[in-house]
Structures are given as structure tokens and as C-alpha cells.
Amino acid sequence: MREFGYRRADDVTGAVALLDADPGARYLGGGTNLVDLMKTGVERPARLVDIRRLPLDGIELTDDGGLRIGATVTNSDLAAHPEVRRRCPALSQAVLAGASGQLRNMATVGGNLLQRTRCGYFADVTKPCNKREPGSGCPAIEGEHRNHAILGASEHCVAVHPSDMAVALSAFDAVVSYQTADGPGELPLADLYLPVSDTPHRETALPRGALITAVTLPAAPVAARSRYRKVRERASYAFAIGSVAAALEVHDGVVRDVRLAFGAVASRPWRAHAAERALVGSPADAEHFAAAADAELAAARPLPDNAYKVTLMRNLVVAVLTDLAQEAAR
Amino acid sequence: MHPSTSSTVTLNINGEKHQLSLDHRTTLLDALRERLDLTGTKKGCDQGQCGACTVLVDGRRTLACLQLAVAAEDQEITTIEGMARGGELHPVQQAFLELDGLQCGYCTPGQICSAVAVLEEHAAGWPSAATEDVRPEHGPPELTDEEIRERMSGNLCRCGAYVSIVRAVARAAAQQDESAKEEAA
Numbered sequence: 001m002r003e004f005g006y007r008r009a010d011d012v013t014g015a016v017a018l019l020d021a022d023p024g025a026r027y028l029g030g031g032t033n034l035v036d037l038m039k040t041g042v043e044r045p046a047r048l049v050d051i052r053r054l055p056l057d058g059i060e061l062t063d064d065g066g067l068r069i070g071a072t073v074t075n076s077d078l079a080a081h082p083e084v085r086r087r088c089p090a091l092s093q094a095v096l097a098g099a100s101g102q103l104r105n106m107a108t109v110g111g112n113l114l115q116r117t118r119c120g121y122f123a124d125v126t127k128p129c130n131k132r133e134p135g136s137g138c139p140a141i142e143g144e145h146r147n148h149a150i151l152g153a154s155e156h157c158v159a160v161h162p163s164d165m166a167v168a169l170s171a172f173d174a175v176v177s178y179q180t181a182d183g184p185g186e187l188p189l190a191d192l193y194l195p196v197s198d199t200p201h202r203e204t205a206l207p208r209g210a211l212i213t214a215v216t217l218p219a220a221p222v223a224a225r226s227r228y229r230k231v232r233e234r235a236s237y238a239f240a241i242g243s244v245a246a247a248l249e250v251h252d253g254v255v256r257d258v259r260l261a262f263g264a265v266a267s268r269p270w271r272a273h274a275a276e277r278a279l280v281g282s283p284a285d286a287e288h289f290a291a292a293a294d295a296e297l298a299a300a301r302p303l304p305d306n307a308y309k310v311t312l313m314r315n316l317v318v319a320v321l322t323d324l325a326q327e328a329a330r
Numbered sequence: 331m332h333p334s335t336s337s338t339v340t341l342n343i344n345g346e347k348h349q350l351s352l353d354h355r356t357t358l359l360d361a362l363r364e365r366l367d368l369t370g371t372k373k374g375c376d377q378g379q380c381g382a383c384t385v386l387v388d389g390r391r392t393l394a395c396l397q398l399a400v401a402a403e404d405q406e407i408t409t410i411e412g413m414a415r416g417g418e419l420h421p422v423q424q425a426f427l428e429l430d431g432l433q434c435g436y437c438t439p440g441q442i443c444s445a446v447a448v449l450e451e452h453a454a455g456w457p458s459a460a461t462e463d464v465r466p467e468h469g470p471p472e473l474t475d476e477e478i479r480e481r482m483s484g485n486l487c488r489c490g491a492y493v494s495i496v497r498a499v500a501r502a503a504a505q506q507d508e509s510a511k512e513e514a515a
């Protein structure tokens with residue numbers, strides 16, 4: 001591991017000023033991703049600015065009944081919070097489906113959003129990888145890509161974003177607040193992650209040195225009946241090979257409102273707008289759920305070894321929406 | 331200007347303060363094992379994937395291999411060496427002994443630290459991925475074997491002693507409920 005300086009930030013202004021002054025500096029949240037990648041040499045910061053003790057660890061109700069979640073709230077505290085569980089159970093479920101009890105105690109909301117891909121070539125500094133070393137190539141396309149992207153990828157990178165939490169946040173139109181030396185700013189989560197294109201090393205639209213301060217979920221009554229379902233290769237403590245965050249409102253057997261987002265299929269959480277459009281106003285039954293999934297997955301461009309994900313996602317969408325429709329009927 | 335790459339750090343471990351001069355790269359796990367000779371905390375994968383290095387930091391279970399020591403300054407760290415109280419084993423330790431919750435024992439300190447925290451998390455009403463409905467009006471989930479398995483899934487055991495580990499955690503949980511009732515009576 002490269003040697004590095006360490007400073008614990010006392011306040012947001014101080015943290016941002018430290019990053020602004022030193023291009024080699026990085027924020028340290030729980031460290032569960034950054035420290036891991038520093039050990040393997042993928043990340044080589046010259047200085048860490050520890051933000052975990054900043055007073056950004058609260059969860060508040062906003063005036064309109066939404067939720068404002070501080071960036072240093074731990075994944076554990078987020079998942080256990082009664083208002084989160086009441087207003088958006090899918091968010092609590094998504095966080096609980098990720099990592100382990102120990103890791104969720106350490107991991108922060110900001111760090112979870114900005115965690116890097118788990119692509120094996122990215123993690124191995126002896127291999128080429130466009131994301132880690134622009135222009136070096138993407139061995140995953142010809143090599144190991146069972147858990148890589150089927151949507152929105154490019155010939156330069158087919159990695160997926162590994163976060164479960166971000167999938168639930170994207171289904172409910174979360175907004176990311178940040179601070180830079182020039183002042184505060186906001187980005188819808190939908191615009192946080194950049195398209196892959198030929199620049200897979202440029203992952204987010206955050207300005208340089210930006211400190212994420214909070215994530216806000218606008219009020220959405222539909223979120224009160226929501227679920228997160230994750231498929232993985234063992235029962236627990238593993239990353240998703242496919243996941244769905246969903247919410248559904250049904251009246252007289254007809255879909256009134258629906259939210260759908262997919263995980264582990266793209267370089268970012270994938271909001272399924274096409275599926276949502278197909279569903280609103282149609283009968284809430286398995287046939288229409290499947291048709292909606294197909295509408296979204298028509299854009300899928302799988303590789304030889306990850307075509308299974310297309311079927312997996314279709315089945316997941318039908319299963320989750322069927323559960324929600326049954327719950328609505330009770 | 332080059333920032334300094336080491337610091338003098340005070341670590342508060344099992345109620346005792348230790349002042350160390352630490353290279354910032356030192357993880358809490360290496361500080362415990364290499365600098366303070368507290369070798370009860372084990373190194374399995376060193377990558378956050380096995381739970382062998384689990385300790386409590388301010389009462390929360392934490393992976394010492396991904397925790398930089400310098401970032402744990404002034405927090406209360408409890409390791410397996412600090413679990414017993416006044417010569418008496420912690421009820422979770424006792425249950426692991428009585429129900430053979432181990433074979434080689436390598437993963438055991440991590441399992442025990444984790445289980446102690448699981449009981450507290452459950453008592454605080456935290457749901458888990460095994461919880462049928464996380465909405466608060468459904469109340470706290472019962473600590474079934476399925477709940478225990480999910481909550482303990484961050485601790486791997488190469489020997490596969492899982493069946494007796496789950497029994498030991500269930501026994502400790504039942505005992506905790508008993509003593510809580512006695513206290514209330």
C-alpha cells in the first residue's frame with residue numbers, strides 16, 4: 001500500500017477545503033471499499049480526509065413527508081430506522097440484502113453510492129482495464145463476464161455497479177446533495193452516474209472534490225408498498241447477479257402507479273422507465289408484468305456468458321410485482 | 331508539501347488506553363496483533379470477506395481488517411480478550427463452550443464478537459434480510475434459526491461448525507431473555 005497522510009475533518013467546510021488543496025486526497029467514509037482497494041494498489045491516494053465523524057449522520061423527515069438521509073449515516077442505521085422502514089421498506093430491504101452486519105455498521109451512505117465495481121480485472125492491477133487504466137482494454141468482454149452488464153454498456157467497459165442501496169434509491173427519484181469549495185449543489189441520482197461511452201474511468205457527474213452531504217427521497221406514497229428482491233449465488237453475504245426494487249399501486253385490478261429499478265445489470269442502478277410506462281393503466285397480472293419486463297429488456301445486449309440475466313430479470317420482475325399485487329389485494 | 335504518513339494515536343482497548351506511533355497504513359487488526367500482542371482477533375482473508383477479525387467498536391461489530399487504526403482513535407474497542415467480566419465468561423462464550431460451537435477454533439473469536447452484537451441488534455429491534463416484513467408496525471422479528479443464520483452470515487467457518495454455532499447463539503439469546511425477565515420481576 002502506498003503511504004498516505006491522514007486528517008480527520010472537523011466540519012464540512014474544512015473537509016472540502018482539504019480536498020480542494022490536494023489533488024491526491026480522497027474522502028474516507030467507512031473505508032470498506034477504499035481501504036480494500038488501497039491494499040491491492042487499485043487506489044493510491046496521497047492523503048485521506050476522514051469524514052466519518054462529521055455531523056452528517058442524521059435522518060430527518062422533510063416538510064413534504066420525504067426523507068433526508070445524511071451522508072455519514074451508516075448502512076445499519078439507515079436500514080433500522082423506523083421512518084425508512086415505514087415509508088420505503090424496499091430501501092431498508094435493499095441495504096439489509098447487502099454485505100454483512102459488520103460491513104453495514106462501517107459503511108456510509110455516501111461511500112455506498114461511490115463504491116467501485118467488483119469486476120475482477122478492475123481489482124487486479126496486473127491486468128488491463130479501461131476503467132482503472134484508460135486505453136488499456138477491456139478483458140472482460142472476451143473473458144470472465146458472467147456478472148457483467150446487459151444494459152447500457154459499451155465496447156470499452158461492461159462492468160456493473162454493485163450497490164443494492166442505490167437501486168432502491170433510484171426507484172424513488174433520490175436527489176444527491178453535495179458541497180464543494182464553491183458552495184453547495186444537487187444532482188438527481190438519475191444523473192449522478194455518467195454513461196459509460198468511451199470514458200468508463202469517469203464514473204460520476206460530481207464536480208472534483210465534491211463531498212456528498214445527504215441523499216433526499218421525495219415523498220412518494222407508492223413507496224410505502226415496496227420491495228427489494230435480490231438474486232445471488234449463495235443465500236447471503238454475496239453481491240447480486242440481478243435485483244429489483246419495486247413499488248406498486250393497484251385500483252380495481254389496474255396499475256395506478258409503479259416504480260421499478262434493476263440492479264447488477266448496468267454501470268449504474270437501472271431505472272426501468274420503459275417498463276413503468278408500459279404498466280400504468282394496464283391490468284395488474286402476470287402477463288402484463290412480463291410484457292413490461294420485455295419492454296425494458298428489449299434494449300439488453302448480453303454477452304455470451306451473461307445472457308441468463310435477461311431471463312432472470314424478467315422472472316424477477318414478474319415475481320416481485322405479483323407479490324406486491326397480492327399484498328395490495330389483501 | 332508532503333503530509334506526514336504516521337501519527338501518535340491513542341487506542342482505547344478493553345478499557346485500557348494505549349499510545350502508539352502508527353504508520354497510517356496500519357489496520358486495527360495489525361495494531362492489535364502485531365503491536366499490542368492481542369492475538370485473539372484473527373486474520374482470515376484480510377479483505378472483509380470472512381469475519382475472523384470481528385471486534386466491537388463503540389459497541390458495533392466491525393471488521394478490524396478494513397478499519398484503519400488511526401481512524402478508530404478514541405473509540406471504545408472491545409476484543410475477545412475483553413468479553414469476560416470479572417473472571418466470568420460472557421454468556422455467549424459460555425454457550426459456545428457448552429454446545430461445541432467450534433472445531434478448530436480459528437473463526438471463534440470473530441463468531442463470538444459478532445454474536446454478542448447480534449443479540450444487541452436484535453434487542454434494539456433491528457430487522458434483517460430474513461425478516462418477512464420490515465415495517466415497524468410488524469414489530470421486532472423473533473430470533474429464529476433462520477434469523478440467526480442470516481445475521482451471522484458475515485462470519486464464515488471453514489470447519490463448517492454452523493449447526494452448533496446457531497444453537498449456541500440461540501441458547502445465549504434465550505438466556506438473555508430469561509435474565510431480562512428475572513430483572514423485571
Ligand SMILES: Cc1cc2nc3c(=O)[nH]c(=O)nc-3n(C[C@H](O)[C@H](O)[C@H](O)COP(=O)(O)OP(=O)(O)OC[C@H]3O[C@@H](n4cnc5c(N)ncnc54)[C@H](O)[C@@H]3O)c2cc1C
Nearest residue numbers: 029030031032033034098099108110111112163164212378
Ligand atoms: C465482502 C464484501 C461484501 C459486500 N457485499 C455487498 C453487497 O452485497 N451489496 C452492496 O451493495 N455492497 C456490498 N459491499 C460493498 C459495501 O456496501 C461498500 O464497500 C460500502 O457501502 C462503501 O461505503 P464506505 O463508507 O465504507 O465507503 P469508503 O470505502 O469509505 O469509500 C468509497 C468511495 O466513496 C468515497 N466517499 C465516501 N464517502 C463520501 C462522501 N460523503 N462524499 C464523497 N465521496 C465519498 C471515497 O473517497 C471512496 O472513493 C460489500 C463489501 C465487501 C467488502
Ligand code: SF4
Nearest residue numbers: 119129138157158159
Ligand atoms: S468491464 Fe470495465 S472494469 Fe471490467 S475489465 Fe472491462 S473496463 Fe475494466
Ligand code: FES
Nearest residue numbers: 374375376381395
Ligand atoms: S480478516 Fe477481516 S474479514 Fe477476513
Ligand code: FES
Nearest residue numbers: 433435487488489
Ligand atoms: S471452527 Fe474452524 S474455522 Fe470455524
